[in-house]
Amino acid sequence: MGNPALTAPLVLPGVTLKAPLFLPDGTRGGVRALDAMDVENCGVQILMMNAFHLAQRPGVRVVQALGGLKQMSSWRRPLATDSGGFQAYSLIRENAKNGSVDDRGLTFRNEGKKTQLTPEKAIVSQLRLGADLLFCLDQCTHVDDAPSIQEDSVRRTIDWGRRCKEEFETILGQKRTSPEARPRLFGVVQGGGNLPLRTRCAEALLEMGFDGFGFGGWPLDSDGALLTDILAHVRETIPASYPLHALGVGHPASIAAVHRLGYTMFDSALPTRDARHGRLYTFTGEQGTGEKGPGDSTRESDNSWFRFLYMTDKRHLRDAEPASPFCRGLCCERYSLGYLHHLFVSKDPSYQRLATIHNLHFMNELMRRLSSPEIQGGEGSALQ
Numbered sequence: 212m213g214n215p216a217l218t219a220p221l222v223l224p225g226v227t228l229k230a231p232l233f234l235p236d237g238t239r240g241g242v243r244a245l246d247a248m249d250v251e252n253c254g255v256q257i258l259m260m261n262a263f264h265l266a267q268r269p270g271v272r273v274v275q276a277l278g279g280l281k282q283m284s285s286w287r288r289p290l291a292t293d294s295g296g297f298q299a300y301s302l303i304r305e306n307a308k309n310g311s312v313d314d315r316g317l318t319f320r321n322e323g324k325k326t327q328l329t330p331e332k333a334i335v336s337q338l339r340l341g342a343d344l345l346f347c348l349d350q351c352t353h354v355d356d357a358p359s360i361q362e363d364s365v366r367r368t369i370d371w372g373r374r375c376k377e378e379f380e381t382i383l384g385q386k387r388t389s390p391e392a393r394p395r396l397f398g399v400v401q402g403g404g405n406l407p408l409r410t411r412c413a414e415a416l417l418e419m420g421f422d423g424f425g426f427g428g429w430p431l432d433s434d435g436a437l438l439t440d441i442l443a444h445v446r447e448t449i450p451a452s453y454p455l456h457a458l459g460v461g462h463p464a465s466i467a468a469v470h471r472l473g474y475t476m477f478d479s480a481l482p483t484r485d486a487r488h489g490r491l492y493t494f495t496g497e498q499g500t501g502e503k504g505p506g507d508s509t510r511e512s513d514n515s516w517f518r519f520l521y522m523t524d525k526r527h528l529r530d531a532e533p534a535s536p537f538c539r540g541l542c543c544e545r546y547s548l549g550y551l552h553h554l555f556v557s558k559d560p561s562y563q564r565l566a567t568i569h570n571l572h573f574m575n576e577l578m579r580r581l582s583s584p585e586i587q588g589g590e591g592s593a594l595q
């Protein structure tokens with residue numbers, strides 16, 4: 212019953228994490244507006260930090276001087292870092308003057324500095340930052356990019372995957388890292404909306420032997436719909452024993468839909484950014500009464516099992532109830548929605564903390580509901 216991929220755990224040095232997992236983006240070394248204890252109290256098992264941003268500021272050497280990312284940010288649970296390929300891609304896509312890509316790697320100009328990111332450098336810096344889970348450097352694309360760009364991206368992503376793996380093994384070999392203490396390395400599957408290219412990329416990376424894989428590239432089409440067929444195809448190509456991470460997927464409806472396809476790891480800055488900007492997440496209905504399953508639709512409008520609360524909405528002014536009866540966070544155990552609304556419109560910094568705690572509790576509860584057997588059971592199951 213269910214998809215066997217849904218139970219593949221994430222095995223890290225010294226700890227095995229139960230799937231599914233949502234990794235909040237602690238882009239610059241922490242979740243904005245929260246300290247490490249707040250994040251722990253939201254039930255977060257693993258964070259995703261960004262090697263690209265941290266290499267720019269405060270710099271890998273500075274992080275090392277402060278004892279590594281975990282020591283620096285007092286984060287005592289597992290940590291993943293991504294290579295920065297996506298950020299470099301976004302900068303270059305926005306404006307070609309920001310940089311370029313060739314077979315050696317990515318070159319970009321940011322804040323007046325010219326930086327080169329090669330597969331080898333991506334591994335060196337992620338290991339120096341002290342991540343438990345690293346991602347290979349890949350060349351990101353959008354599904355609408357020309358076929359020749361998709362071809363180049365897959366060719367480079369395969370070659371860069373090989374170079375990342377070689378650098379990773381060389382450094383760990385030199386350091387004589389024991390098998391138990393070895394960080395894990397994920398390859399990233401590219402290929403845009405082209406099924407044969409996705410297959411080629413996935414099969415080549417599988418042969419190289421990674422610990423798991425990420426679905427790379429922009430996961431939405433130009434209408435904002437999830438690339439469901441492509442996501443499903445990649446999941447079918449990668450054996451169920453490997454964890455598969457949907458990179459950058461964070462909208463609750465999208466997570467539910469890709470989880471249904473067999474993806475068990477997700478990361479995004481969306482839930483925490485939404486919280487800060489006044490969009491809170493909450494479940495609807497009572498336990499077991501919902502009609503819709505979490506993966507019945509990828510469209511936001513068709514997902515009635517959750518809803519958004521907007522802090523700009525004046526209706527919340529006199530609301531003495533918590534934002535969500537399902538939330539076990541400080542935000543809802545101690546405070547009313549009316550008070551949160553007041554803090555938001557007053558621009559009180561404590562709003563950002565409470566709201567971020569709220570959305571992270573929602574994401575934690577979403578993972579719990581997704582992992583329950585009745586949800587995995589398939590049709591007609593509900594998230595309520």
Ligand SMILES: [Zn+2]
Pocket residue numbers: 534535538539540541542543544568569570572
């Ligand atoms: Zn709450």
